[in-house]
Amino acid sequence: MNLEECLKQIQPLDQEAGRACEKRWDSIAKPLKSLGKLESSLIQIAGIQGTERIKLAKKALVVMCADNGVVAEGVTQTGQEVTAIVAENFLDVKSCAAIMCKDTGTDIFPIDIGMATDTPRVEKRKIAYGTKNMAVEPAMTREEAVRGIEVGITLACELKEKGYHIIATGEMGIGNTTTSSAVASVLMGKPVEEVTGKGAGLTREGLERKIHVIREAVRKHQPDPEDPVDVLAKVGGLDLAGLTGIYLGGAACRMPVVVDGFISGVAALLAVKLCPQAEDYILASHVSKEPAGAMVLEEVGKSPSLMCDMCLGEGTGAVAFFPLLDMSLHIYEKMSTFSQIEIEDYVPLE
Numbered sequence: 001m002n003l004e005e006c007l008k009q010i011q012p013l014d015q016e017a018g019r020a021c022e023k024r025w026d027s028i029a030k031p032l033k034s035l036g037k038l039e040s041s042l043i044q045i046a047g048i049q050g051t052e053r054i055k056l057a058k059k060a061l062v063v064m065c066a067d068n069g070v071v072a073e074g075v076t077q078t079g080q081e082v083t084a085i086v087a088e089n090f091l092d093v094k095s096c097a098a099i100m101c102k103d104t105g106t107d108i109f110p111i112d113i114g115m116a117t118d119t120p121r122v123e124k125r126k127i128a129y130g131t132k133n134m135a136v137e138p139a140m141t142r143e144e145a146v147r148g149i150e151v152g153i154t155l156a157c158e159l160k161e162k163g164y165h166i167i168a169t170g171e172m173g174i175g176n177t178t179t180s181s182a183v184a185s186v187l188m189g190k191p192v193e194e195v196t197g198k199g200a201g202l203t204r205e206g207l208e209r210k211i212h213v214i215r216e217a218v219r220k221h222q223p224d225p226e227d228p229v230d231v232l233a234k235v236g237g238l239d240l241a242g243l244t245g246i247y248l249g250g251a252a253c254r255m256p257v258v259v260d261g262f263i264s265g266v267a268a269l270l271a272v273k274l275c276p277q278a279e280d281y282i283l284a285s286h287v288s289k290e291p292a293g294a295m296v297l298e299e300v301g302k303s304p305s306l307m308c309d310m311c312l313g314e315g316t317g318a319v320a321f322f323p324l325l326d327m328s329l330h331i332y333e334k335m336s337t338f339s340q341i342e343i344e345d346y347v348p349l350e
């Protein structure tokens with residue numbers, strides 16, 4: 001499915017399934033709405049899956065791995081070789097997200113959508129060997145940005161065909177908080193310094209340099225805030241493109257997609273700018289400690305369930321939300337109703 005076809009395929013949620021799920025929650029013997037977002041998340045998932053008989057048994061984490069040419073400007077603490085090392089570690093359960101996936105019964109799919117080097121084992125769907133340095137030239141062409149989005153769309157649909165019920169989004173890419181801050185600044189019309197943080201670690205001087213580099217790149221390329229693909233191509237990255245595609249593809253083939261941290265949140269913002277209806281298929285998990293983490297979620301129209309001061313990426317926050325969803329589903333499926341335990345005088349309070 002190409003981007004254009006995907007955008008046309010995104011439909012509203014199944015309201016009837018959502019209402020049936022809500023009715024079941026309201027019949028369960030506990031104070032009304034007392035499981036808060038655990039209830040509303042399942043109501044949303046029922047609307048997405050088109051049935052109140054929700055399934056979450058098969059879970060996937062997609063980790064889009066890519067390098068960013070802007071790293072040459074000294075905007076990161078580590079070199080870009082770390083991207084490939086961590087990407088390989090996912091497959092050996094030697095990264096944080098991989099360990100969390102093992103714990104939660106989630107299958108992990110690291111994808112090389114744009115790493116600067118080839119690795120023997122990471123699945124290759126490469127659009128380019130890293131993006132260009134946006135301080136000098138646009139990060140990529142418009143065509144590459146669209147192809148990157150389409151990698152994500154295809155992957156989301158493949159996961160649906162393989163029987164997965166929910167997708168967590170993750171990324172690995174040294175320099176991707178620089179691209180994410182640039183995209184966030186343009187799409188939200190916010191000053192660069194308000195949406196830029198230390199990423200995976202920077203000194204104060206390093207942060208000042210990062211802000212300067214982003215400001216100059218935006219000034220030089222003048223991305224059009226009304227055209228998300230233009231913004232992605234000029235000052236974004238291939239991991240952002242791929243994740244944007246996961247959100248859009250997930251929406252098109254009726255899969256819930258969970259946002260992770262700042263970078264994943266910026267990709268969600270790109271997706272809803274391309275198709276506002278996609279918002280219905282997106283679930284928040286935690287809120288990143290990066291300064292713009294909360295801002296981006298708010299702009300997407302999502303409120304996080306977890307506040308853990310995390311800013312690790314890889315999908316760690318999204319996967320951390322899975323056990324809560326599982327617990328919620330167990331209660332929803334197994335818990336007695338008011339009538340079953342013969343409580344008849346309970347007056348639900350709104």
Ligand SMILES: O=C(O)c1ccc[n+]([C@@H]2O[C@H](COP(=O)([O-])O)[C@@H](O)[C@H]2O)c1
Binds near residue numbers: 175199
């Ligand atoms: O997701 C987040 O909120 C987040 C915040 C800060 C850093 N990260 C991770 O750190 C890397 C990017 O940091 P940096 O400093 O290289 O731009 C990238 O691999 C992300 O997964 C992730």
Ligand SMILES: Cc1cc2nc[nH]c2cc1C
Binds near residue numbers: 078082172173
């Ligand atoms: C070691 C390391 C692991 C990461 N995981 C996500 N971003 C990362 C950045 C670094 C530097």
